[in-house]
Amino acid sequence: MAGRVAGKVALVTGGASGIGRGVVEKLAEEGAFVVVTDIQDALGEEVAAGVRKAGGKAEYRSHDVTDEDAWIDVIGGVKARHGRLDILVNNAGIGIGGPILEMKLSDWRRQTAINLDGVFLGVKHGIPLMRESGDGGSIVNISSVAGLKGSPSLAGYCATKGGVRLFTKAVALECANAKDGIRVNSVHPGLIETPIWLTVGDAINPGANAPPDLDAMSTLAVPLGVKGFPADIANGVLWLSSDEARYVTGLELVIDGGMMLR
Template sequence: MSGRVEGKVALVTGGASGIGRGCAEKLAAEGAVVVVTDIQDHLGAEVVAGIKAAGGKAEYLHHNVTDEAEWVSVIAAIKAGHGRLDFLVNNAGIGIGGSVLEMALADWQRQIAINLDGVFLGVKHSIPLMRASGEGGSIVNMSSVAGLKGSANMAGYCATKGGVRMFTKSVAMECANARDGIRVNSVHPGIIETPIWITVGAATNPGANAPPDLDALSAMAVPMGVKGYPEDIANGVLWLCSSESRYVTGQELVIDGGLTVR
């Protein structure tokens, strides 16, 4: 099957690398016009160039998701350039680990600003443009298995991702009550090979001088015995954006190789 989101317009935050990049590439490959945003301008431009080289349609915008004025500008640019917005993938996020007793308030607040405030601002400013088309839309908020279960030395990260999970459900009910056709769901990745492990790894393996060996970690912790890749998450995001999930809202899609079941 191809062209599952043909003619649609998607916004993917944090799309310059990792899961965001995978989502942008997957949505573009299935026919969407993808607006990739990030603060890593060089990498973002590379993602867009790759999508175009593969025959897809994409553009890049610099975007700090914690800045409300930038959200207003990004949505205005999408409205001016495309006239509509069908999908929002609120993916931008960071991971700051460490003991709750030693975490600086500034780090706590920065993680909340990006992981939670950024999701709130995305929803707040994207829904009006989605509603304007009269055709509904799909919002996918990137949470984590850390939003479902606690982890030592990851209290701040778990708090933000748990917040994304419940925020998603509340917004899903608000949109359902408005009968606007906008579906809102969260995705919860497990151990996925992405750059976030450079920072998260220090918390999961205190004293180590390098990121954790994800293959070894997965063999020990994941029932399926292997790590995941951005494409595994992107496939789930694509499904949530497509009409195939037309009757799904307020749900959490866990993609973790069985990690949270154990």
């Protein structure tokens, strides 16, 4: 099925790599105009150019999701150019691992600012434009299986992703009570091959000085026995963004090859 989000305007944060890039490419493939934001400017421009080369529609905006003024500017730009916002994917995030007793307060705050404050700011400034559009909308917040269960040496990361999970449910109820047609859901990836493993790998395998072997980890931890890819998450985001999920809000969509079954 093609054109599942045709005519819609989407904004994807952290869209220059990993899951964000997969989401950008999938939404564009299915007909959306995608505003790609990130702080990795060269990669972000490359992603947007790649979408256009493939026949899709995309533009890139440099964007620090922890900066409220930056959010006001980005959303203002979307309004000025497109007059509407239909899909918001709050994907930007980082992973900082290590024992909690060794974690620096500065790292705790940086991770919280990006992973949780960034989602709050996206919702705060995205909803008004969605309401102005008059056709409702879909907000998808990218959490993690680490937002559903604890993991040693990832306490700070778990805290942020667990916060995204419950924040999503609360905002879903606010929008439902407002009868504004905006649906708010969270997605919880498992072992997905993305660059984030370059930063959290040492927490899982201290002293290895190399990214973890996701294939070996998946054999042990994932019932399906294989790792996931950004496209697997993008497919879930596409569904939540489309009218096929018109009756879905407050959902936590777990895409993890069965990890949470154990």
